[in-house]
């Protein structure tokens with residue numbers, strides 16, 4: 440068994456520990472680092488799952504990337520793609536809704552594309568979610584080439 444982040448060998452206890460708390464196979468150091476990221480940014484655990492699934496798919500995602508104004512759940516800088524995980528669609532307030540749209544507008548003006556993914560898509564359709572993001576990445580790459 441190896442850490443999904445650094446590839447270091449981990450023992451059975453560490454495997455149980457990391458899967459139990461984060462749902463991802465990680466070494467002691469990376470379990471600690473990810474837990475700190477979650478604590479500092481209130482990162483949904485689904486973002487962690489998507490982050491490692493994208494890594495495994497050969498993408499180079501960044502977790503909790505600071506765009507100068509706010510922290511983005513996952514960013515793929517090569518194609519200027521920001522991914523935000525929606526924690527709870529039903530709980531969104533009207534202020535939040537318009538703020539989200541405004542944020543998306545600002546990042547779009549700066550050349551960034553923002554997509555929002557409901558956490559349920561990650562929870563139940565992780566593979567399909569990754570597939571779709573890969574499609575978006577190749578679409579963005581084609582657009583970059585066209586310019």
Ligand SMILES: [Zn+2]
Nearest residue numbers: 442445466469
């Ligand atoms: Zn590690």
